[in-house]
Amino acid sequence: MVSLHLQLKGHEANRQRYQPLLPDETISSWVERTPGVELRSNSTGGERTFGEITFDLPDADELLLRSLVSAAAPPDPWLLKPHQRTLLCLHCQAKDWMDGMPIYPRRAWSVAWRTSCPHHGRLFDTFRNDTPAWPSVLLEPLWSREHVLLINKSAFHPILDFSLYGDRRAIYLESALAEGQASAVWFPRGITEKQLRYVYQAIVVDLLSQFHFDTNGPEDEHPSSGFNRSLNLTRFSINVLAEAIISEWTRTPLPGSALSRRTSLLVRAIGWCVTSSVRPHPDKVLIGISTRRDMDLSRYFQLLPKTTFTEVFGDSNAKPSNERFTFSECRCLGIDTTNEIEWLIERTREGDFLAFDPQSGILTRNPWPPNPQGPPSVPAELRHLFVPAWVGAPTVQRNRMPPTLVGTDYLQLNRCIRRRKLRHTVRFDPLSINDTASILLAVQRLRKIFGDFGVSVLLSTGRLPK
Secondary structure, eight states: OOEEEEEEOSSOGGGOOOOOOOTTBOHHHHHHHSTTEEEEEOOSSOOOSSSEEEEEOTTOOHHHHHHHHHHHSOSSSSBOOGGGOOEEOHHHHHHHHHTTOOOOOBGGGGBTTOOBOTTTOOBOEEOOSSOOOHHHHHHSOSSSOOEEEEEETTTOOEEEEEEOTTOOOSHHHHHHHHHHHHHOSOOOTTOOHHHHHHHHHHHHHHHHHHEEOOOOSOBOSOSSSOOBOSSHHHHHHHHHHHHHHHHHHTTOOOTTOSSTHHHHHHHHHTTOOSSOOOOSSTTBOEEEEEOOOOSOGGGGGTTSOHHHHHHHHTTOOOOOSEEEEOHHHHHHHTOOOHHHHHHHHHHHHTTSEEEEETTTTEEEEOSSOSSTTOSOOOOGGGTTEEOOTTTTSOOOOOOOOOGGGTTSOHHHHHHHHHHHSOTTOEEOOGGGGTOTTHHHHHHHHHHHHHHHHHHHHHHHHSSOOO
């Protein structure tokens, strides 16, 4: 245990006036502000902030001594090492400047798992040599630069790279770790405060072994391998994922999340959801994400309550190698699907597909495509694109248009499709190449609008059903 000792220097102890301790101020900061006071420590690692403290301060009042004892107590069992305590809240410092107080470090900034200020919710910055313009700092939004970047360690390619915008993340987990079950705004169901810490620390270790982060920074004092970091955003990304995992596993939704479904999507995207996704529609295009995890989640059987573990994992411990997402889910996660959408639009305009809706991801088959061999296979550079099973299968040769359809107004049919379907749908327009089978190509879409009976009326009379 580190021992700290405060004493006066010199021989004018009776004339000493001690500075009051500021809210959440560290012992080392108070010593720097109080002339004549010396701090001694027996630590070989440079610890001069937390430990058992003794005093040799003549005429110090009892209130100050009690405050110094409280300030020397560690705010949390999991602390940064002394040389790693470079995090700060610029908004706290700007408030000190505005109130005419000395700018001082807080004890809460030394907690290893904390990534944002507990008072303002702003992500921590690092110490800087220049002095910021404090008025402009006070005007800056507290939630503006939050970002998540995950890189697959095995394949070394980005998995998630997106901004959270107004979707507050990690702040609820940090509040639960700091305030406990009685005072926190959000706390996982079915587990105790001790179990939450054990589960959280285990998740941190597993996530760091699964994803690549900046490993140039020194380690913290976690009993096993913890955060390696030089950037606070690395720790923030870990806490975002850990919060999503615990929220999903304990069935405890985050109260302030702007996008509630992003929680389950994040857990699926990193492969920590045992149940894999199912294709929601046979004609829907999906995007595959490499989500392989090599760690065995059975270790959480000892950390989670038995009922919670059984509800989450059941009797299996599958390790999904590829999870599939719809286009709307990819937009929610911030995954770029531009190349996939452009390829599908291009093939639709060439006639390989009858229609494609980029919003819903629905791909409509063209029963009479220009190429009798059917739509082309997905190119190698788009290997993460999962199209319906009928893509790439041979199709029948084109049929000639029945005589009853020769006089049908194609524009009227197309107008009907535009009224009933989404505006973003890209359609193959066979009239642009003077295709005589244009009506037959529209029948495929009309079947979903009017049903089989309406299409039979159209084929027999050449008129649209009323």
